[in-house]
Amino acid sequence: MRNIIWFLALFFLLFIQGGILVPLRIAPVNMILVIVAIAVILSDFKQGLVITIIGGLLLDFVSGSPDGLISISLLSAFLILHVVMHEILSREPNRFILVSAVATGTVLYFLAFIVVDRLFSLFHLAQNPDMRYLLTVLLPLALMWNLIFAYPLLRYYSWVQNLASKIRAGEETIQV
Numbered sequence: 001m002r003n004i005i006w007f008l009a010l011f012f013l014l015f016i017q018g019g020i021l022v023p024l025r026i027a028p029v030n031m032i033l034v035i036v037a038i039a040v041i042l043s044d045f046k047q048g049l050v051i052t053i054i055g056g057l058l059l060d061f062v063s064g065s066p067d068g069l070i071s072i073s074l075l076s077a078f079l080i081l082h083v084v085m086h087e088i089l090s091r092e093p094n095r096f097i098l099v100s101a102v103a104t105g106t107v108l109y110f111l112a113f114i115v116v117d118r119l120f121s122l123f124h125l126a127q128n129p130d131m132r133y134l135l136t137v138l139l140p141l142a143l144m145w146n147l148i149f150a151y152p153l154l155r156y157y158s159w160v161q162n163l164a165s166k167i168r169a170g171e172e173t174i175q176v
Helices: 002-021 031-042 045-063 069-087 095-121 131-148 150-175
Strands: none
Touching (some): 002 031, 002 150, 031 045, 031 095, 031 150, 045 069, 069 095, 095 131, 095 150, 131 150
16 A cells, blocks of 8 residues: 555656646656655665655656666666665765755766666667756756755655555554
């Protein structure tokens, strides 16, 4: 049940991102990536992995690319960020850690996207994006918008986690 709640929560974010923010020309924001960075801080590995996989699959379905490039890039960014957060930095949730996790996650996502795209070019599956435009225009804009939406998405993440906990507690009460 917890995974269904997260699927619906991520689907809602994707709906907001594609239906409201893209028409407002706030397209470079990646709300799923911000939620993944928050999950690295606040969730255990298993739950963060589930959120990352669900979010990556949703982004891949929306992108229309048949290769899973976004899922692999998002998963790579999650795994690297998880190692950094648990081995190098403290995991305590504060604003500095939130900002650094979102910024690092955004940069790692773009770098992983480029690396995976280059690897896919060996199999003739590459999308061949304009690297200069990607790194000089999209990355700074995505970084700015992701940081702007980081705190509201932290509140949203907390709300979804509380909702999932209440539903899970209700299920345990019913089973007893």
